[in-house]
Amino acid sequence: MLDEFETLFIQHFNDNARSLAYYLEKMQGYTASKKALAMPQDEVISEVKKSNLRGRGGAGFPTGMKWGFIPKNSTKPKYLVCNADESEPGTFKDRDIMRYTPHLLIDGMVIGAHAIGANTGYIYIRGEYTREAKLLQVAIDEAYSKGYLGKNIQGSKFDFDLTVHRGAGAYICGEETGLLNSLEGKRGEPRVKPPFPAQSGAFGGPTIVNNVETLAGIPYIINRGGEWFSKLGKIEKSGGTRLFCVSGHVKKPGVYELPAGSVTLRQLVYGTCGGILGDKKLKAVIPGGSSAPVLTADEIDVIVDIEPLMKIGTMLGSAGIIVVSEDYCIVKLIRRITRFYEHESCGQCTPCREGCRWMEDILDRIERGKGREQDLALLLEVADNMSGKTLCALGDAAAGPVISFVKKFRADFEAHIRGAKCPNV
Amino acid sequence: MGTKILSKKFYNEMIQLEPRYPTKVALLLPALHAAQDEFGWLSPEVMEEIGSYIGIHPAQVREVASFYTMYNLRPVGKYHLKICTNVACCLRGADELVSHCEKKLGIQCGETTKDKKFTIMEEECLGACGTAPAMMLNNDYYENLDVVQLDELLENLE
Numbered sequence: 001m002l003d004e005f006e007t008l009f010i011q012h013f014n015d016n017a018r019s020l021a022y023y024l025e026k027m028q029g030y031t032a033s034k035k036a037l038a039m040p041q042d043e044v045i046s047e048v049k050k051s052n053l054r055g056r057g058g059a060g061f062p063t064g065m066k067w068g069f070i071p072k073n074s075t076k077p078k079y080l081v082c083n084a085d086e087s088e089p090g091t092f093k094d095r096d097i098m099r100y101t102p103h104l105l106i107d108g109m110v111i112g113a114h115a116i117g118a119n120t121g122y123i124y125i126r127g128e129y130t131r132e133a134k135l136l137q138v139a140i141d142e143a144y145s146k147g148y149l150g151k152n153i154q155g156s157k158f159d160f161d162l163t164v165h166r167g168a169g170a171y172i173c174g175e176e177t178g179l180l181n182s183l184e185g186k187r188g189e190p191r192v193k194p195p196f197p198a199q200s201g202a203f204g205g206p207t208i209v210n211n212v213e214t215l216a217g218i219p220y221i222i223n224r225g226g227e228w229f230s231k232l233g234k235i236e237k238s239g240g241t242r243l244f245c246v247s248g249h250v251k252k253p254g255v256y257e258l259p260a261g262s263v264t265l266r267q268l269v270y271g272t273c274g275g276i277l278g279d280k281k282l283k284a285v286i287p288g289g290s291s292a293p294v295l296t297a298d299e300i301d302v303i304v305d306i307e308p309l310m311k312i313g314t315m316l317g318s319a320g321i322i323v324v325s326e327d328y329c330i331v332k333l334i335r336r337i338t339r340f341y342e343h344e345s346c347g348q349c350t351p352c353r354e355g356c357r358w359m360e361d362i363l364d365r366i367e368r369g370k371g372r373e374q375d376l377a378l379l380l381e382v383a384d385n386m387s388g389k390t391l392c393a394l395g396d397a398a399a400g401p402v403i404s405f406v407k408k409f410r411a412d413f414e415a416h417i418r419g420a421k422c423p424n425v
Numbered sequence: 426m427g428t429k430i431l432s433k434k435f436y437n438e439m440i441q442l443e444p445r446y447p448t449k450v451a452l453l454l455p456a457l458h459a460a461q462d463e464f465g466w467l468s469p470e471v472m473e474e475i476g477s478y479i480g481i482h483p484a485q486v487r488e489v490a491s492f493y494t495m496y497n498l499r500p501v502g503k504y505h506l507k508i509c510t511n512v513a514c515c516l517r518g519a520d521e522l523v524s525h526c527e528k529k530l531g532i533q534c535g536e537t538t539k540d541k542k543f544t545i546m547e548e549e550c551l552g553a554c555g556t557a558p559a560m561m562l563n564n565d566y567y568e569n570l571d572v573v574q575l576d577e578l579l580e581n582l583e
Contacts, residue, residue: 077447086552087550087552088550089511089512089513089549089550089554090512090513090550090554091552091554092552092553092554092555092556094552095552095553120447126552127458127493127495128495128551128552128561128566129552130564130565131564131565131566161445163442163445163446165454165455166454166455166458167454167493168454168457168458168493168494168495168496169493169494169495169496169549170492170493170494171549171550182454183451184448184450184451185448185450185451185452185453185454185479185489186450186453186489187488187489187492188492188493203446203447203448203451245554245555246555247513247516247517247554247555247557248512248513248516248517248554248557249516253554253555253556253557254555254556255555286512290511290512290550320554322512322513322516322554324516328516332515333512333515333516336510336511336512336515337512340511340512340549340550343549344549346492
């Protein structure tokens with residue numbers, strides 16, 4: 001399936017690709033930023049709008065439209081921040097972009113910075129990616145030394161400074177305003193919105209936060225045109241290719257690149273990834289990182305893209321697809337997911353802080369065979385008290401999966417409660 | 426201010442970084458990382474010195490340091506094993522790695538061996554789900570692990 005089209009990223013995912021020499025020679029390196037720097041800002045933004053590029057971090061917001069939100073007449077310094085926190089469980093694509101094609105990201109950031117008028121940029125990378133942070137720094141140093149970053153980039157009179165900023169282990173810093181607080185040297189607690197970052201973001205200046213894969217797609221849009229990029233997508237309102245991260249019980253887990261909207265979940269799991277480990281039966285698929293509501297084995301004939309998944313009550317998120325086979329305990333799984341959100345809740349909003357803890361406690365006792373008949377109703381009530389009642393999306397990210405697991409696998413929970421054991425294991 | 430605990434290398438790094446940010450407080454995370462690289466953990470004295478360098482109260486340093494799991498507020502072993510037990514790693518046998526480690530080293534997660542050589546911790550998602558189960562040993566990733574490989578790795582550290 002992969003051979004039918006030219007991939008933007010994956011064909012370059014090898015250790016030879018990360019040097020500046022490779023980027024210049026094999027990937028038309030820095031020709032895109034040179035071209036963009038000669039274009040008026042509006043034209044760059046309009047090209048990105050035409051591309052139908054939608055944010056690859058999870059929310060799927062149209063990138064060109066986001067860039068257009070930056071106020072033109074602001075006198076405050078503006079910032080472009082790359083969200084490389086990649087903290088959503090099940091997601092591991094940005095790591096590959098950073099370690100194999102760091103220059104593509106830098107090139108994209110120069111273009112984005114010019115489009116929004118920012119002279120300063122940061123790559124906020126999760127702290128655990130120490131190796132990737134070093135590799136990025138090497139690439140940034142190379143780019144500075146050849147005039148692709150810094151003052152008067154490629155003779156354009158445009159200046160852009162780029163700094164790698166390491167996080168330190170906090171899921172919430174993937175949330176853009178939590179990230180900005182963390183960048184400013186604070187606890188990574190999400191901010192009250194509005195104001196949105198485009199008005200007042202990093203250090204009080206207008207700021208755009210974009211995901212790694214989003215920014216790495218930009219050079220292609222500039223070099224080959226927004227329309228070309230848009231047509232790569234096989235579904236309305238979603239351009240380009242998409243990196244899918246498949247993990248869990250499949251024969252060939254990994255990062256796959258396919259045109260947006262070109263495959264169903266079934267094709268991805270049974271075709272691309274070779275089917276279920278040990279040829280077992282499929283039990284469940286989490287389609288968009290652990291925050292996404294779960295799908296049962298009967299629900300996988302769905303196109304893996306933003307709108308189709310939204311229509312069936314879940315989400316594509318960061319395209320982290322977690323596959324679960326028949327013999328894994330579904331209660332254990334959701335308890336582990338909930339423990340994660342309990343651990344990562346920043347504690348600012350009561351419904352999230354308390355709700356995560358309650359859900360974890362209830363799930364824990366159900367899994368241990370100590371659950372009570374009324375626990376499922378209680379679980380749903382707690383989840384309902386969290387949904388949409390918090391400053392950021394973490395509350396929903398914790399509640400949504402719990403609601404979906406209880407509704408779709410109720411029999412498994414009841415078996416734990418009534419029989420005090422797991423029916424699958 | 427008495428004698429400085431943090432090295433000249435630390436201060437040089439900070440001086441180089443300072444112009445990259447519009448505020449000095451933004452140096453806090455990089456400073457905590459650099460200090461931890463030096464001492465393996467962040468003692469109250471180190472946090473106080475960082476606070477006085479940046480110009481914030483030590484409590485503010487601690488408030489930030491304690492928010493992030495990567496900062497060690499207690500000493501850890503020479504080899505710090507952080508085993509991911511999040512969803513994808515669990516599906517691929519991370520629990521087995523944890524219990525094997527605990528048994529072999531005779532400590533529970535969150536503890537350090539008496540000889541201060543090993544600390545084991547359960548870690549949240551490391552972003553290596555396609556090559557699960559994964560763990561970090563100090564700053565390095567080890568992926569596609571099984572019990573045999575983990576044993577080999579641990580024995581080479583002993």
